[in-house]
Amino acid sequence: MDSTTGIFFWGFLIMYGIVMFLLSPKTVSLGGFFKGEDKQGRAANPWMITASIFIAWIFAKSVTNAANMGANFGIVGGIGYAMYWLCIPLTGWALYRLRRKFKATGMISFLTEHYGIAAAFCFSAAILVRLFNEVWSNTSVVGAYYGASGSAPFVIAALLFTAITVGYCCWGGMRGSIITDVAQAILFAVLLIAVLVWVVPMHDLSDFATSGTWTLGGGVDFIIGAGLQCLSYGFHDAVLTDRGFICEERKMLKSFTVAGLLGFVAIVLFSLIGVHAYLDGMSIAGSSAPVVVAQSLGIVAFFMMAVIMIATAGSTLDSTFSSLAKLTARDL
Structure with a gap:
């Protein structure tokens, strides 16, 4: 890209950081930082939790993968990748049962x-690996819109984006993460429609x-595999399970169900970008399909796609850091 376009792209990343800091409230209470409570100690609104779950799972790597599946297998690939989002209602139901039957307050x-301390420790170790994976996978997607993998612009963009997210997460904790998630969800929806x-x-x-x-070799095998993984996949994600304990049980279950269904639809819709590449033989x-398709449509489309990736990566990354804080500083 030319220097003017480059300045515009870097300027947006800095402006994104400023806006996130302005939106994220300074959280000083334990309930606000680790459970998302407001200044009066009230639990987060269920619809805010719905938006947070929805956008935290619509992360940059996932929408990239959805588009790539569409580019390789057509709509079958998009539906196959969207199957993972059906684990959200299943996880919500399981957490509802844990809370109602066993009075669980956290995983x-x-x-x-x-099951004992050893079981909890082993589970936490697996979760820490998952959280680490969320960090590099999302920052690398953002970096790819600023330069080739491993190049100086790629590394600088990834580090700057990570520093911005760590900063406002330390400022706002879980409460800040949920509030910024709502803004990121709205931004994602508007740009996806565009x-x-x-x-x-x-x-x-x-x-x-x-x-x-619709054959096993054409992607149906992936649909079956994703369907099987739905039975356990949600419990590997502390971002998801943390949100299962921050509001009343029935409201939580409704939030999980709506977020999962919305996520399924959103992923199928985003996969159409890859299906477009499939139909055009790109x-x-x-x-990645989003990069290739956006480049083929011009600089405006490329910028819009970059903003989608920044918003989705940011929503997952801030949720990841807030869950990491809770797991290490409170649970363990």
């Missing part, structure tokens, strides 16, 4: 009480619906 305390309005009219809707082949070898 680590529940495991310690019923991109789809741009891309979808390039083909008949029937072309999108019939793309790919090659994504060595790159």
Whole structure:
């Protein structure tokens, strides 16, 4: 990109950081920092939790993978990747049962009480690996919009983005994470609609619906595998399970159900960007479908895609850091 465009891209990243700091309230209470309570000690609004779960799972790497699946397997690939989001209602139901039947107040305390310290420690170790994975996978996606992998712009963008997120997470904790998640969810929805309005009219809707082949080799095997993983996948994610204990049980279950269904729809819709590449015969070898498609549409589309990735990566990263803080400073 030329110098003017580069300044615009870097300027947006800095402005994004400023806005996130302005939105995130300074949290000084334990309940606010670790459980998302407001200044009066009230639990987070269920609809805020719904938005937080929704956007925290619509992370940069996931939407990139969804588009790549669409580019390789058509709509079958997009539906296959979206299957993972159905684990959110299943996880919500399981957490509802834990809270109602066993009076659980958290995953680590529940495991310690019923299975011992060793079980809780091993579970925490697995969760820490997952949280580490969330950090590098999302920052690398953001970095890719600023330079080639491993280049100086790539590394600087990834480090700057991480520093911004760590900063406002230390400032606002879980409460700040939930509030900024709402803003990031709105930004994602608006830009996703804008991109789809741009891309979808390039083909008949029937072309999108019939793309790919409904065979095991065409992606159905992935749908089956994702469906099986739904039974346990949600419990590997502290971001998800932490939000299962911060409001009343029935409200929590409703939040999880709505967030999971919205996430499924959003991922299928985002995969249409990859399906567009599939229908046009675009090659994504060595790159990603969102990058290739955005570049083919011009600098405006590329910028919009970069903003989508920053918003989705930020929502996951701030939730990751707030969950990491709770796991290490409180649970363990």
